[in-house]
Amino acid sequence: MTQHAVVIIGGGPTGLMLAGELALAGVDVAIVERRATQELVGSRAGGLHSRTIEVLDQRGIADRFLSEGQVAQVAGFASIRLNISDFPTRHNYGLGLWQNHIERILAGWVGELAVPIYRGREVTGFAQDGAGVDVQLSDGESLRAEYLVGCDGGRSLIRKAAGIEFPGWDPTISNLIAEVEMTEEPKLGIHRNAFGVHSFGRVEYEIRDGEVVFKDVGPVRVMVTEERVGATTEPTLRDLSEALIAVSSVQSRSCVVPGSVVRE
Ligand SMILES: Cc1cc2nc3c(=O)[nH]c(=O)nc-3n(C[C@H](O)[C@H](O)[C@H](O)COP(=O)(O)OP(=O)(O)OC[C@H]3O[C@@H](n4cnc5c(N)ncnc54)[C@H](O)[C@@H]3O)c2cc1C
Numbered sequence: 001m002t003q004h005a006v007v008i009i010g011g012g013p014t015g016l017m018l019a020g021e022l023a024l025a026g027v028d029v030a031i032v033e034r035r036a037t038q039e040l041v042g043s044r045a046g047g048l049h050s051r052t053i054e055v056l057d058q059r060g061i062a063d064r065f066l067s068e069g070q071v072a073q074v075a076g077f078a079s080i081r082l083n084i085s086d087f088p089t090r091h092n093y094g095l096g097l098w099q100n101h102i103e104r105i106l107a108g109w110v111g112e113l114a115v116p117i118y119r120g121r122e123v124t125g126f127a128q129d130g131a132g133v134d135v136q137l138s139d140g141e142s143l144r145a146e147y148l149v150g151c152d153g154g155r156s157l158i159r160k161a162a163g164i165e166f167p168g169w170d171p172t173i174s175n176l177i178a179e180v181e182m183t184e185e186p187k188l189g190i191h192r193n194a195f196g197v198h199s200f201g202r203v204e205y206e207i208r209d210g211e212v213v214f215k216d217v218g219p220v221r222v223m224v225t226e227e228r229v230g231a232t233t234e235p236t237l238r239d240l241s242e243a244l245i246a247v248s249s250v251q252s253r254s255c256v257v258p259g260s261v262v263r264e
Pocket of ligand 1: 009010011012013014015032033034035042044045046047099121122123124151152153154157177178262
């Protein structure tokens with residue numbers, strides 16, 4: 001059975017960053033990732049804050065991200081934009097760079113550090129004993145580890161199987177986020193009405209004089225507040241369409257990337 005000191009489940013940003021840190025410390029670490037490649041469905045998170053760029057700088061890799069993204073003043077509190085350009089740091093700004101690019105760059109770094117990534121394999125369970133953990137994979141194989149780390153996302157199988165709670169409060173707001181083509185040209189920007197906040201922006205944009213200037217074409221990033229919280233099923237394009245009609249009478253036509261409607 002293949003053995004590592006640490007096995008990380010999940011090769012998203014958290015798992016990749018942890019793997020890089022452990023490899024730099026000389027730890028024998030490996031990642032198990034169910035996605036066959038680092039490709040993401042949709043572009044997901046929109047960038048990095050100043051402190052994250054500082055941490056990446058401490059690891060010598062900040063320039064890889066800065067060279068691909070666009071710097072801007074993005075810090076905020078309660079929807080108030082904060083300008084941190086006079087903060088005493090080399091990175092007194094945020095960076096606009098979609099998560100699919102962030103993951104690609106992190107995966108490249110982790111690859112240079114020779115961290116094995118077992119791709120296209122899902123962890124189905126694990127068994128702990130006094131000396132370590134046996135990790136069961138979907139292909140019938142197992143890995144042995146001294147430590148197992150669950151970086152497998154918000155609905156983490158590892159967390160649940162380990163009996164670790166995820167305490168918090170019941171949600172009071174539910175949003176749908178999607179990348180879609182629209183039948184009508186939406187009014188780009190952030191809007192507020194009796195339903196709450198909804199916004200439209202294009203995936204492709206430029207920062208000009210500190211302002212986001214969206215490209216004229218390409219997929220639209222939509223965020224819309226749902227009328228009700230507590231839905232338990234995966235959101236559909238129809239859910240998105242109904243939510244959009246409810247708040248703004250604008251309709252979405254087709255998903256550019258199937259499955260890119262998510263509920264948060
Ligand atoms: C549409 C969208 C927009 C978002 N926008 C923002 C934003 O603007 N700002 C922001 O801060 N955040 C945003 N987020 C959230 C952000 O994407 C997450 O916080 C981030 O991805 C969490 O990283 P992670 O590595 O912890 O988990 P994940 O990215 O979820 O990675 C977990 C990994 O584990 C793998 N995995 C799961 N289970 C198993 C298993 N059993 N075996 C093997 N592998 C497994 C998954 O394939 C995945 O690659 C957005 C998310 C979405 C979906």
